[in-house]
Amino acid sequence: xxxxxxxxxxxxxxxxxxxxxxxxxxxxxxxxxxxxxxxxxxxxxxxxxxxxxxxxxxxxxxxxxxxxxxxxxxxxxxxxxxxxxxxxxxxxxxxxxxxxxxxxxxxxxxxxxxxxxxxxxxxxxxxxxxxxxxxxxxxxxxxxxxxxxxxxxxxxxxxxxxxxxxxxxxxxxxxxxxxxxxxxxxxxxxxxxxxxxxxxxxxxxxxxxxxxxxxxxxxxxxxxxxxxxxxxxxxxxxxxxxxxxxxxxxxxx
Amino acid sequence: xxxxxxxxxxxxxxxxxxxxxxxxxxxxxxxxxxxxxxxxxxxxxxxxxxxxxxxxxxxxxxxxxxxxxxxxxxxxxxxxxxxxxxxxxxxxxxxxxxxxxxxxxxxxxxxxxxxxxxxxxxxxxxxxxxxxxxxxxxxxxxxxxxxxxxxxxxxxxxxxxxxxxxxxxxxxxxxxxxxxxxxxxxxxxxxxxxxxxxxxxxxxxxx
Numbered sequence: 001x002x003x004x005x006x007x008x009x010x011x012x013x014x015x016x017x018x019x020x021x022x023x024x025x026x027x028x029x030x031x032x033x034x035x036x037x038x039x040x041x042x043x044x045x046x047x048x049x050x051x052x053x054x055x056x057x058x059x060x061x062x063x064x065x066x067x068x069x070x071x072x073x074x075x076x077x078x079x080x081x082x083x084x085x086x087x088x089x090x091x092x093x094x095x096x097x098x099x100x101x102x103x104x105x106x107x108x109x110x111x112x113x114x115x116x117x118x119x120x121x122x123x124x125x126x127x128x129x130x131x132x133x134x135x136x137x138x139x140x141x142x143x144x145x146x147x148x149x150x151x152x153x154x155x156x157x158x159x160x161x162x163x164x165x166x167x168x169x170x171x172x173x174x175x176x177x178x179x180x181x182x183x184x185x186x187x188x189x190x191x192x193x194x195x196x197x198x199x200x201x202x203x204x205x206x207x208x209x210x211x212x213x214x215x216x217x218x219x220x221x222x223x224x225x226x227x228x229x230x231x232x233x234x235x236x237x238x239x240x241x242x243x244x245x246x247x248x249x250x251x252x253x
Numbered sequence: 254x255x256x257x258x259x260x261x262x263x264x265x266x267x268x269x270x271x272x273x274x275x276x277x278x279x280x281x282x283x284x285x286x287x288x289x290x291x292x293x294x295x296x297x298x299x300x301x302x303x304x305x306x307x308x309x310x311x312x313x314x315x316x317x318x319x320x321x322x323x324x325x326x327x328x329x330x331x332x333x334x335x336x337x338x339x340x341x342x343x344x345x346x347x348x349x350x351x352x353x354x355x356x357x358x359x360x361x362x363x364x365x366x367x368x369x370x371x372x373x374x375x376x377x378x379x380x381x382x383x384x385x386x387x388x389x390x391x392x393x394x395x396x397x398x399x400x401x402x403x404x405x406x407x408x409x410x411x412x413x414x415x416x417x418x419x420x421x422x423x424x425x426x427x428x429x430x431x432x433x434x435x436x437x438x439x440x441x442x443x444x445x446x447x448x449x450x451x452x453x454x455x456x457x458x459x460x
Contacts, residue, residue: 002383002420002422002423003378003382003420003423004380004381004399005380006380006381041447046381071269071270071273072273072276073277075270075273075274075444075445075446075447075451076401076445076446076447077401094267095267096269097267097270099267099270099445121303122303123377124377124379124403124404125302168377168379197366197375197376198375198377199375199379222380223380252381
């Protein structure tokens with residue numbers, strides 16, 4: 001036993017509450033972030049990612065209270081993303097107890113944000129998030145603003161650039177697979193994993209236990225992030241880990 | 254007499270999570286950044302993320318180096334975490350050769366970017382990895398538990414007697430815990446390692 005692959009549940013946070021919904025329609029309250037995070041920690045989550053989907057600007061500071069409350073009681077790594085747009089946003093989140101901050105659109109708009117932030121707080125604090133959509137011929141394009149805006153940027157090249165600019169990890173979401181429950185885009189993951197020297201977190205498409213295994217094995221990802229399979233208790237984190245262990249993947253149980 | 258636990262703030266890292274973990278364990282830790290306040294503590298913790306050079310500079314400009322050394326010379330409990338553990342050694346080669354606190358003999362080197370099979374692997378070493386004890390100076394700490402690592406550089410102690418736990422990263426042996434008398438160091442983050450980490454912190458604050 002040694003170095004393990006990580007299983008990371010993702011919580012959508014709206015105005016200080018955990019929410020779940022299908023394709024952002026019919027969003028329902030799913031509890032208190034501290035309680036849900038504690039439950040996932042007890043079940044063996046290796047980290048927890050919070051995605052702030054609070055729509056109104058004036059309510060955005062509620063994420064800070066959420067992170068602070070969770071950090072008081074949950075002692076595994078906490079990543080926070082969603083609407084992080086400046087150096088000050090990163091520092092504010094780290095100061096309330098986030099261990100890592102995910103940066104997505106802001107890095108496309110101003111790539112230097114990655115260099116500036118990692119120079120000051122270190123690469124380990126920064127997860128660069130990429131939303132990618134498949135094009136023809138084994139190419140993927142980067143989309144921003146929650147997948148609404150195309151950029152013309154090649155996702156694999158962008159991953160390499162984020163690596164070179166100092167990002168500590170990459171969170172790679174396939175927009176084609178996200179929400180489908182029919183498996184990760186392992187070709188996208190593999191193309192990126194082969195090009196970078198930092199850990200790759202697979203996201204988008206988890207539905208079956210085998211999907212997570214294939215993201216790690218064929219996609220060569222270092223970690224898997226999933227939301228709905230855990231929220232809807234289709235599988236528990238322990239079930240996922242027991243399955244992976246049986247397939248010969250090193251996991252922390 | 255109850256223990257007085259101080260967490261040293263030298264301007265570069267997030268100290269809150271170490272403080273939170275100690276509070277969760279039912280004790281209280283104070284954030285300190287002056288030589289005088291170090292003298293008043295029974296236990297000190299030197300946490301840290303970031304570069305060795307910036308860390309040492311942070312300690313030097315706050316005039317904390319001698320008081321940390323005196324605390325350790327007085328045989329009072331000391332715990333360095335991650336960069337804090339690396340600064341316990343003589344020197345580091347991160348961004349040029351920089352002198353450390355000289356609490357334990359050894360140096361800080363880059364994690365080899367090739368594994369035992371001479372294949373390139375990822376640096377930093379991020380994630381959960383199991384630690385293995387070479388000997389048992391601290392018996393209370395639970396064995397064979399995974400803990401959370403995030404680092405690109407690693408300790409290389411001169412006297413391997415000072416290495417009390419190791420981990421294996423794709424065949425590269427990494428010194429995970431070091432110890433000399435009452436000074437301890439963890440390369441991993443006990444404040445982020447779930448119950449296994451809280452157990453280690455609890456044993457330390459009750460030394």
